[in-house]
Amino acid sequence: MRYFLIAGEKSGDQHAAGLMIRIREQDAQADFRFIGGDAMSEASGNEPLLHIDRLGFMGFTQLLGQAGRILKLFKVCHQGILEFKPDLIIPVDFGGFNLRLIRWAGIRGFRSVYYITPKIWAWMPSRGKKIARYCEKALCILPFEPDFLSRYGADSHYTGNPVVEYTEPVVKQDPGQVRKRLGLPQKEIIALLPGSRNQEIRMLLPIMAGVIPHFPAFQFVIAACDPFPDSYYQNLLPGMPATLVRGKTLELLRASRSALVTSGTATLEAALTGTPQVVCYRTSGISYLVARLLIRVKHISLVNLVLGRTCVDELIQGRLKVSTLQMSLERITAEGPRRQEILEGYREMKIRLTDRKSAEEAARIIVAAAIRT
Template sequence: MEPRVALVAGEASGDLLAGLLLGGMRQRWPGLQAAGIGGPRMAENGFQAWWPHDKLSVRGYVEVLRHYREIVGIRRQLRERLLRERPQLFIGVDAPDFNLDLEVDLRAAGLRTVHFVCPSIWAWRPERIEKIRRACDHVLCIFPFEPDLLARHGVAATYVGHPLANVIPMEADKAAARVALGLPVDGEVVAILPGSRKSEIHALARRFLDAAALVRRSRPAVTWIVPALPALRPAIDAAVQAAGLAGVVKVLDGQSHLALAACDVTLIASGTATLEAALFKRPMVIAYAMNTISWHMMRRQQLQPWVGLPNILCEQFVVPELLQHDATPQALATSLLEWLDAPARMAAVQQTFTELHQRLRRDTATLATDAIQQVIEG
């Protein structure tokens, strides 16, 4: 019997992960029916979106409060529909603030639940483990240390590897990526990735572009590229203009993976994209900024000295992090130049990222589908 499942994925990174998961599930169950909240990658795998994934693309306490009524309304309507239609399984893909509460309610009503991507209880908000235990029949973990941590708290979990480690090649073809983007094959290329949310573009895009303008003073030959989601393109174009870089910075329509393959170094917002950059073996400068109140609340709950995923996974500052008030254009520019001026340092971090890639590469789709099948049949 082909299963009926519901999924919720928020923002672009969750849509990508869920799309990869659905691809594996559909190989096993060609007649799979899947619906809920998702984006274009999920739609490519036959997913029916009742709401678009970008409705949940909000980060930071204050930012969430601004959208609170709409998000709560969507969750209430979704819960009522799922309890009425009763799919065989609900899969929450990341978005823990939205999904865990929903999973608690669904599981209490007898529906089976799986959460894909363990919430970062090892980084902040360790109290979430109690909610995870009530919310999830099973957790699919993308980092190797997570199942043991969850098992100590009575939560069943499986390490499935990180899906991106299979999508991104072990050795990206830099020259081919540059040709595909119409860039010079020779010379230095810097990719600017200021985030995938409106709030991130507002907080970071101008800082990043002002940093590019500073770097140009000593390195005028550097080529600058910025991959932009369609919905964020106008804001990024405006930031390019305001920084005086019109005609200098090439804004791409999406194509973030090609941009990372093509570049030598990236200036990048903290988030999943930093792991993508590490898998492409690219040295980076990680930065982040948000509403001041949100920032102070998150800092109080932080359990580790690192914020960027590459540093967390390597358990050391292998790449610089410039956060909140430290993320000034001058500091960002200095950190970029320190990479460009040190080829031996760049080679060393590339080797570190190769080892990380090998640890994260597993047959994610099969391992995840095996675990899901056990939950459905259990």
């Protein structure tokens, strides 16, 4: 069967790659075309029609400035779908783009199954109607999402969360041994995860790095990512002692005493590797004002959203300052009740997410749907 996948971010690329592997286990003749990154390329043996390194949008004002790229992405997708004639289109997260694409595809008779449905419960919930109308199945990775989507008539399923599966091997490793394998000194680590997109790294890393002088007993290690060279990071923290680690974010989290983490999938990764965290978020002033008008949830971190209460600190926009970061980081790094409260919350969150193998479950549903063509 022929499958066309669209993942627009690093986390989506990783999740989609795992899905491709599981699809091929159940459909040996699976043929893939996709928008994605290196992980999807490795999983499929093909190159993407457009690489996600050429994307990377963050915030409303940034999107306005990238209109040309977005239009190019639509053009590449439209042309690729019309030429490939997939049995199924599989949008992976990336809701701002993919929800428009499934409408275009549905009008032209193409079928879609959404994997990792966008966070419509956070803002513009009426988009659930679009998912219900243009997607045969909506496959969710947060346990509260199917009930929400079913209100709009979507055939939705909780497949488990893929982060649970791919963090399991790391969780079993000894932090000291992981630190040694990373080539880091045997000194306790505070990890900095400033994100994977240019805009968020530039906004967050200098503030995160501002706490470094206040924790002289620790080494600070940054989870760096491609395509940004070492010099890019070094220019954002002049004179600050910090080490870069690439492609080993889970291992870095496992080896760390605590972490400062950008809002997103990394908050789940920190929780599932047992690393107390402070969640950070900042965007442009205009983007933040628009978000405040649209967003309907109290929390931004996936940990707090799954638990339905505040477990980890969220420092957002004006509250994200070196002084507040330092205060929160001190409380979770030192042994004490706040640190234990977070670790207990992580255990509860893990139970709620369940041990289902998300990619395997999603692949089973997707292949069955494709065969019904």
